[in-house]
Structure formats: structure tokens, C-alpha cells
Amino acid sequence: MPLLRQLKFAFRSTDILSVGQPGVSPGEFVIQPAGKMPASPTAETAVLLRVARELLRANGAPRIAAELRVEWNSRLKTAAGRADYRQKLISLNPRLSEHPAEIDRTLRHELAHLLAQFRAGRRRILPHGEEWQEACRDLGIKGERRCHNLPFPVRRYVARFVYRCPNCREKFPRVRRVRRAVACLACCRAHNGGEFDARFRLRLVSSSGGL
Ligand SMILES: [Zn+2]
Ligand SMILES: [Zn+2]
Known part of the structure; x- marks a missing residue:
């Protein structure tokens, strides 16, 4: 099943999310199905992780595929996602759940950072330079924008x-x-x-x- 359809299904069948439950560290994201037994809290990231690993393996990077982790991180404010090459960690903004089509794109954008750095080895590369753009093409998001911001406005309520x-x-x-x-x-x-x-x-x- 294409990722987007899996995600749509996943979001339709769930009620988002409780933070600060026992066993849930701050910034983590728990998805519970409405009126049912709690699903595995990692069900959603498991889908993302599987897709991301397949993409890395298909692009000659099985070693980082094995180490890769994907998380929802509510500490991201306006950034849609973040990639940490040393930790092989992709963080996604939970607000993307309002726009499931953007999850896949953001996942690939961040994955391109990891793939580009993997290919470059120890060489330092620009965050959104040629290597990243090439990785984007290989990951199916040719012409991806360099911007990390959420693709929709973030409402901020500041009590002045x-x-x-x-x-x-x-x-x-x-x-x-x-x-x-x-x-x-x-x-x-x-x-x-x-x-x-x-x-x-x-x-x-x-x-x-x-x-
Ligand atoms: Zn980026
Ligand atoms: Zn009063």
C-alpha cells in the first residue's frame, strides 16, 4: 500500500494523542484508537520507519537503514522535520498530522539529508546543496524546496x-x-x-x- 494511503488510514482510525502519560516521555506522541484498546504507541512510526528503511536500502544505504529511527517530536515548533545524521534520527512535527500528504514529503526531505551525508562520507556538505538535491531526486521528490518550515501557518496564541x-x-x-x-x-x-x-x-x- 502506498505510504499516503497507509497514513490516511492510520489517522482516520485514531484519536490523537496524549502527552505526559505514564511511560511517555515529554515530547512523545501517543496515538490511541477511539474507544478501543490502546494500539501500540509505535504503530505510526513503525509505518514511517519501514518506508524510510526501504527507501534507504533501495538507494544503496542499508547500513544507515538499519540504524535509522523516526520520531514525532512536539518540541519542533515551526520546522516540519529535522534530521540528525550522527544519531540517524528523523524527527517530525506532530502538526503534520493535520496534513497527512505532507508527512511523506517531509520524511523524504529529511531522509535526503541522511542519504546525502552517507554518500559524502566524512566530507562536509551544505545542508541543501547539490548532494542533497541529488538525494531528493533519488528519493522521488525532485525539485524539493529547501525550506523546513511547516507547509501551513502555525497559529500562535500569545497573551499580550x-x-x-x-x-x-x-x-x-x-x-x-x-x-x-x-x-x-x-x-x-x-x-x-x-x-x-x-x-x-x-x-x-x-x-x-x-x-
Ligand atoms: Zn532540509
Ligand atoms: Zn473574581
Whole structure:
């Protein structure tokens, strides 16, 4: 089965993901099927690893194929993937799961880094130089872009404004300045029958960045 179809299947049949479960180190990615017994946490990477190893073997690099590992790493922020030649490790951004077609392309992009360095031996090569471009062609992604960034925008929520209830001291981080009169709902419920009460109006306690 082509990789993309396998991945589509894998993502359709799963609910992503819990981080910080017992036995799961931070940054790891666990996939659990909805309403079923937990699948093997490595099921997804096993598919990727098998494909990647086949590609390396087919391109004359069985030695690194044997050592290769593939992981999902949520510490990658805007980068789609990363390749570490010394560790023979390919890291993929879990956000790629939103766009399964990009997983295969990113896997090959990163694999091309490993293949190019393998072929170059001890010689130093440019990250996206001729050797890498040739490896891309051999791995079926001729004309691959050099950019590692995710192929879609990453939404970032940065709370630049922090408000606080003068009564219960609860903090309310906000991305934008609050223009209307807003009060602490918990305090309005507790002390004013759920009606707006100016005594509990949120106050700006800190802001950063342009206003
Ligand atoms: Zn690259
Ligand atoms: Zn309050």
C-alpha cells in the first residue's frame, strides 16, 4: 500500500494523542484508537520507519537503514522535520498530522539529508546543496524546496494582555486588549446573581508588545 494511503488510514482510525502519560516521555506522541484498546504507541512510526528503511536500502544505504529511527517530536515548533545524521534520527512535527500528504514529503526531505551525508562520507556538505538535491531526486521528490518550515501557518496564541479580577484575583490572559466592560463571571455569579457588576470589572495588570 502506498505510504499516503497507509497514513490516511492510520489517522482516520485514531484519536490523537496524549502527552505526559505514564511511560511517555515529554515530547512523545501517543496515538490511541477511539474507544478501543490502546494500539501500540509505535504503530505510526513503525509505518514511517519501514518506508524510510526501504527507501534507504533501495538507494544503496542499508547500513544507515538499519540504524535509522523516526520520531514525532512536539518540541519542533515551526520546522516540519529535522534530521540528525550522527544519531540517524528523523524527527517530525506532530502538526503534520493535520496534513497527512505532507508527512511523506517531509520524511523524504529529511531522509535526503541522511542519504546525502552517507554518500559524502566524512566530507562536509551544505545542508541543501547539490548532494542533497541529488538525494531528493533519488528519493522521488525532485525539485524539493529547501525550506523546513511547516507547509501551513502555525497559529500562535500569545497573551499580550493580562487582566485580573480585583475581588478573587483570578488572572485572565488575552491576546487582544479588551475594549468592552468585562467582569469576572465567577464573582458576578457569587455576589450579584450572575448580573454584570462593575465591582468585579477586570483590570489590566500587564501588557507587552505593541498596543
Ligand atoms: Zn532540509
Ligand atoms: Zn473574581
